[in-house]
Each structure stands twice: as C-alpha cells, then as structure tokens.
Amino acid sequence: MENPSIIVRNISRSYGSVKALDDISFEILKGELFGFIGPDGAGKTTLFRILATLLLPDEGTASVEGLDVVKDFKKIRKILGYMPGRFSLYMDLSVEENLSFYATIFGTTIEENYNLIKDIYRQIEPFKKRKAGQLSGGMKQKLALCCALIHKPAVIFLDEPTTGVDAVSRMEFWEMLRRLKESNITIMVSTPYMDEASLCDRVALIQDGKIMKISKPDEIVADYRHELWAVRSGRFFELLSDLRAYPGIHSVHAFGQAAHVAFDKSGMTAEDLRKYLINNRHKDVVIEEIKPTIEDCFMELMSSEK
Amino acid sequence: MTNNENIITVKDLVKKFGHFVANDHLNFEVRKGEIFGFLGANGAGKTTAIRILCGLSYPTSGEVKVGGFDIYTQRNQIKRNIGYMSQKFSLYDDLTVYENIRFYAGIYGLGRKEITIKAAMLMKRLDLESAKDKLIRDIPQGWKQKLAFSVAIIHDPKIVFLDEPTGGVDPIIRRQFWNLIYEAARDGITVFVTTHYMDEAEYCDRVTIMVDGKIAALDTPSALKKTYSATNMNEVFLKLARATMVA
Known part of the structure; x- marks a missing residue:
C-alpha cells in the first residue's frame, strides 16, 4: 500500500445551523487523481478550504503530506497548489505577470519549473x-x-475547475490533468459534472455534507443493484410520466434522448413494458438493457439516503 | 405548442466591440411555443446575443424583432413581454419567499391586487405555502429552482430566457427543472435556453450551436445527429466546436 498524501478523519463544519460537512473521513494516495463529485451546496468547497488551511474544522483532524492542517498550516501552504472555484487571477495583470507574481510569492521563477507547466503554458504563451x-x-x-503549479507543489486542489466551461474546454482540461499525473502530483479535484467521474482514479460522491460512496468509477457502476433499461419513444415527456405510472418500476430518469428505467427485480420484462407503452399510444418504442452511468448511481444513492 | 408563427426573428445581426465581432451576421427565427436551445463554447457570443434579444444592448447592425416588437424602438414593450432567469442570479437570499414573489411581480409590472392573487396561486401550486415567510437562503435548492422559474414567468410573458438555469444543481433537481420548462412550453410560453449539459440539448425542439460569433448549425436534435453522423448531441457539439479550433 502506498502512503496516503491526504488523511481526513471525522471532519465536521457548520455555518450557523447549516451542517456543511458532516463527519467526513477519507484518504487520498500519493499521485492519485481523486475527484469529489456533487452538486452546489454539497460541501465540496468547505472541504477544500479546510484542507487548504483557510478554514478551521469544528471537529475532526486532517493532514496533507503528513502535516496537520491546523498546527502546520504554514508548511502546508508551501507545498500546496490551490485553484479556487472563482478565478484566482489578477485581471489587470498580463498572463506573464500573473505567472511571475505567483512564482515570486513562492520564492521561485518561471524558468525553474517551466518543465512542469510547459504543456499547458504553451497554449496561452x-x-x-x-x-x-x-x-x-x-x-x-x-x-x-x-x-x-508554478512552485512545483506536492499536492494540488482544484475546486470546480470546469464549472461553466463548455464541453470542449472541459475535455481538454481533463487531458491536462491526466498528463500532470505523470509528474506524480497528488490531484484533488471537484466537479458538479457527473460524466467527469470516469476520468478520476477514485471518486467520492458527496451530497448534503456527507460522502455517499468512495470507490473507483467502474466499481461504483458495478455496485448498482437494479436492472437498467434505456427506453425511447416519439413523445418524450409523456413517456416519462407514463413510465412513472407503471407499477413495479423502481426509478425513471431522463437521460437526453432516452429515459433510464430501473426495474425492481420482480420478474418484470421489457416485453411487458413495451406492451404497456404501446397501449398508451407510444410509437417507435425502443427498449434496450444498458450499463448505468455514474449519474444513475448518484441518483440511486441520493434516493436511498433519503 | 409549436406552430409556424415566429416569435423572434433575427436578420443579419452584427455586434462589434471595437474590432472584435461578437455576433457575425446571425440569422434565425424562434417559433412560438418552442423550446429553443442556444449552445456554444465560452466566448462564442451567446451572452451578447441574449443581451440584445432582452433589450439590454443595441446591435451594431441588423434587424431584430422579439415578440413582434422592434429591438431599437420598442425595448420597453419587449421587456414587459419576456422573463429572464439564470443560475448565477435569480432570487434574493435575504428576502423571504413571499417578498421575492412580490418584488419580481412588481418589477414585471403587475398591479397590487394581481400580485396578491398571483402570489397565492403560485405558492399553492408549488406547495410553498408553509415556507411563505422563510428566507430564500434557508430553503432547499430544489424549491429555489422552482420558485426562480415561476417568478420569471409570473407575468405570463411570451418568451422566457433561461441562461444556464441548471448549472451546478443536483441531477434530480436538474431533471425536475426540465419538467417545468416543458410545462411552460405546453402552456404556450416560448423557451429560449442555454446550457452546458449536452443531454439537455436533446430536450429542445430545435438547437442552435454558435461557434466564433457565427451560427454553425441550427436544426432539431435528431436532424443534427444525422447531419454530423453522431450518436448524441455531445458528439455534434464536439465536432462543430473542435473543427474550428483546429483551423
């Protein structure tokens, strides 16, 4: 077993009566690309701020590269790269000035660590x-x-780097992260986009201040316990409500052009469902068995928590 | 329901900022009652176009009509006939549910009596009566979303503009929100919506994809998938947006 880079034990944090983080524990290994997947308000930013030594937890302990987030905060700041959700750039400085400003703060120069950033920096140079x-x-x-990255940190925290960014730029950003992994930097990243989960080594699915599950993306998918079908017909929104009215169906969720339908394991067949839909005046009915996506799993976990 | 009447017509719309051409000869129509998806990479010119359609900014040149009103001379009529909502800005956190409804209804020009009636109806329909005096910051995200959308159409506008209404919301709320969009369209409100979630592009009647200030494609999702030999809208989007980035 490799050494963990980040260890979090029973961290809780409230704002007034709102519990932003509720007894969270996990470990991230050295060099791992670890994702926190969850919607706004799940507690992702609070967690990042605690680990970045910008916020104190109410309860619990945490360490980054063996350094305690409360006692050793000065040392952590030297080895940590942090990209907060809102852009951390000085808008009235040039590209080059921003970069050399950050390098200077950390007592280094652009030249010294140019190798680490060159793949990315070349695109904006x-x-x-x-x-x-x-x-x-x-x-x-x-x-x-x-x-x-300019001070060659051991660990980087990226808080929602792809929020509000279009699909093309999102894909490019993840390609950059995969390449960064080769430099053996531990990467902790958060995102509200469920489809980005599969690009991480491991992910934590987080909702309402709690971690619902931590695992490898393919293991999360393998743990999904229902038979899942993609159903299509010409009238999509009617299809959704008709499916919800069908007895014995566990869940119905819209997924673009198809509805994802989970059956309770009660001997239901796709043929029964097809007949029902045709009786309800649906045409061009297509039903096929599919593998769940992370988003299917996330919604399943959400509803079983409630 | 969609019919052939156009509610928005845009002819040769050009908007320049100095030498930069943000909207480069846009031509399109939006039909009454349709869900019109407006997609594009960051910086493609979507926000610029929406601001013009909402009467917040003048085009450099071109002809634009929204709800039958001219964008140059009838901006006040336009503003009375449209609703607007975005994820970034919608409700006031430090006002209550009821105060927000009253505030928006007032802004949209409803009279005092009408506001009282509409507010009561709306809270009943959304099942928010028990939360009437709660601050927005204390209610769950799902309620906020529904309420934000409902206040954006409280004055029964002809068109509602939704600028990334589902950014960052949880997957279940995101889907519930599209049910609201669909219901509004069924009630005859035209929906003009932007999103970065490509599965949501599939729910639109027609989709336009902007690339570098131009409309690169405009059609129904199924026709676009056919044209670009793609299995879903994400592939369509990537093909269109990537093609120009490489060039």
Whole structure:
C-alpha cells in the first residue's frame, strides 16, 4: 500500500445551523487523481478550504503530506497548489505577470519549473502580454492552473475547475490533468459534472455534507443493484410520466434522448413494458438493457439516503 | 405548442466591440411555443446575443424583432413581454419567499391586487405555502429552482430566457427543472435556453450551436445527429466546436 498524501478523519463544519460537512473521513494516495463529485451546496468547497488551511474544522483532524492542517498550516501552504472555484487571477495583470507574481510569492521563477507547466503554458504563451481579464474562460482556466503549479507543489486542489466551461474546454482540461499525473502530483479535484467521474482514479460522491460512496468509477457502476433499461419513444415527456405510472418500476430518469428505467427485480420484462407503452399510444418504442452511468448511481444513492 | 408563427426573428445581426465581432451576421427565427436551445463554447457570443434579444444592448447592425416588437424602438414593450432567469442570479437570499414573489411581480409590472392573487396561486401550486415567510437562503435548492422559474414567468410573458438555469444543481433537481420548462412550453410560453449539459440539448425542439460569433448549425436534435453522423448531441457539439479550433 502506498502512503496516503491526504488523511481526513471525522471532519465536521457548520455555518450557523447549516451542517456543511458532516463527519467526513477519507484518504487520498500519493499521485492519485481523486475527484469529489456533487452538486452546489454539497460541501465540496468547505472541504477544500479546510484542507487548504483557510478554514478551521469544528471537529475532526486532517493532514496533507503528513502535516496537520491546523498546527502546520504554514508548511502546508508551501507545498500546496490551490485553484479556487472563482478565478484566482489578477485581471489587470498580463498572463506573464500573473505567472511571475505567483512564482515570486513562492520564492521561485518561471524558468525553474517551466518543465512542469510547459504543456499547458504553451497554449496561452502567444497571449502572454494580454491582460488576464481579456482571456476567454478556457484560457483563464489554463493560466490559473499554471499559477497553481508554478512552485512545483506536492499536492494540488482544484475546486470546480470546469464549472461553466463548455464541453470542449472541459475535455481538454481533463487531458491536462491526466498528463500532470505523470509528474506524480497528488490531484484533488471537484466537479458538479457527473460524466467527469470516469476520468478520476477514485471518486467520492458527496451530497448534503456527507460522502455517499468512495470507490473507483467502474466499481461504483458495478455496485448498482437494479436492472437498467434505456427506453425511447416519439413523445418524450409523456413517456416519462407514463413510465412513472407503471407499477413495479423502481426509478425513471431522463437521460437526453432516452429515459433510464430501473426495474425492481420482480420478474418484470421489457416485453411487458413495451406492451404497456404501446397501449398508451407510444410509437417507435425502443427498449434496450444498458450499463448505468455514474449519474444513475448518484441518483440511486441520493434516493436511498433519503 | 409549436406552430409556424415566429416569435423572434433575427436578420443579419452584427455586434462589434471595437474590432472584435461578437455576433457575425446571425440569422434565425424562434417559433412560438418552442423550446429553443442556444449552445456554444465560452466566448462564442451567446451572452451578447441574449443581451440584445432582452433589450439590454443595441446591435451594431441588423434587424431584430422579439415578440413582434422592434429591438431599437420598442425595448420597453419587449421587456414587459419576456422573463429572464439564470443560475448565477435569480432570487434574493435575504428576502423571504413571499417578498421575492412580490418584488419580481412588481418589477414585471403587475398591479397590487394581481400580485396578491398571483402570489397565492403560485405558492399553492408549488406547495410553498408553509415556507411563505422563510428566507430564500434557508430553503432547499430544489424549491429555489422552482420558485426562480415561476417568478420569471409570473407575468405570463411570451418568451422566457433561461441562461444556464441548471448549472451546478443536483441531477434530480436538474431533471425536475426540465419538467417545468416543458410545462411552460405546453402552456404556450416560448423557451429560449442555454446550457452546458449536452443531454439537455436533446430536450429542445430545435438547437442552435454558435461557434466564433457565427451560427454553425441550427436544426432539431435528431436532424443534427444525422447531419454530423453522431450518436448524441455531445458528439455534434464536439465536432462543430473542435473543427474550428483546429483551423
């Protein structure tokens, strides 16, 4: 077993009467790409801020690279790269100025660690004289990542780096993270996009301040306990309500062009369902068995928690 | 329901900021009662176009009509006939449920009596009567979403603009929200919606994809998938957006 880079034990944190984090425990291994998947308000940012030594927990302990987040906060800040959800850039400084500012703060230079960032920085280098405020969202994100990496941290925290970013830039960002892994940096990243889970080594599904599950993405999918079917017909929204009215169905969720339908294991067949839908005036009915996505699993866990 | 009457017509819309062309000769129509998806990468020009359609910014050139009103001369009429909601800004956290409803209804120009009636109806329909005096910050996210959408259409607008209404919300609420969108469309409200979730693009009657200030594609989701030999809208989007990035 490799050494854990991050250890969190029974962390809780409240804001007034709202419990943002409720008795959270987990470990992240050195060099792991670990994802926190959950919607706004799940507690992701609170957790990141505690581990980045910017917020004190009410209860529990946590360490990063063997350093305690409360006692050793100064040391942690030296070995940590943090890209908060809102952009951490100075909008009235140029690309190059932002980067050299961050390098100077950490007592280093762009040249010293250029190797680590060069893949990413090359994409924005043609614009190095441009002010950060005038970059597109995708380019700001790349610059912010470079700034978080410029002091060669052992660990980086990326809090929702892909929120509000389009599908193309999201894909590119994840490609950059996969490449970064080769430098053996521990990467902790959060996202509200369920489809990004499969790009992590392991993920924690988080909702209402609690971790519902921690596992490898394919194991989460393997643990899904119902038979799952993708159902289509010409009238999509009627299809959803008709499916919900059908007895013996465990859950119905819209997934783009198809509804994902989970059967209770009570001897139901796709043929029964097809007949029912045709009786309800649905045409072009297509039913096929499918493997669940992380989003299916997430919703299943959410409803079983309640 | 969708019919052939156009509720938005855009002809040769151009918007420049200095030398930068944010909207480059846009041409499209939105039909009454349809769910019209407006997609595009960041910086493609979506927000610029929406601001013009809402009467918040003038085009550099081109002809634009929204709800039958001219974008240059009838902006106040336009504002009375549209609703607007985004994920980033919708309700006031430090006002109660009832105060938010009253505030928005007032902004949208409803009279005092009408506001009282509408507010009561709305809270009943959303099952929010028990939460009437609760602060927005203390109610669950799912309720907020429903309420934000309902206040955006409290004045029965012809068109509602939804700018990334589901960003960051949980997967179940996200789906419930699309049921609301669909119901509004069934009641005859035209829905103009942007999103970064490509599965949501499938729920639109028609989808336009903007790339670099231009409309790169506009059609029904099934026709787009056919044209671009894609199995889903995500592939369509990636093909269109990537093609120009490489070029």
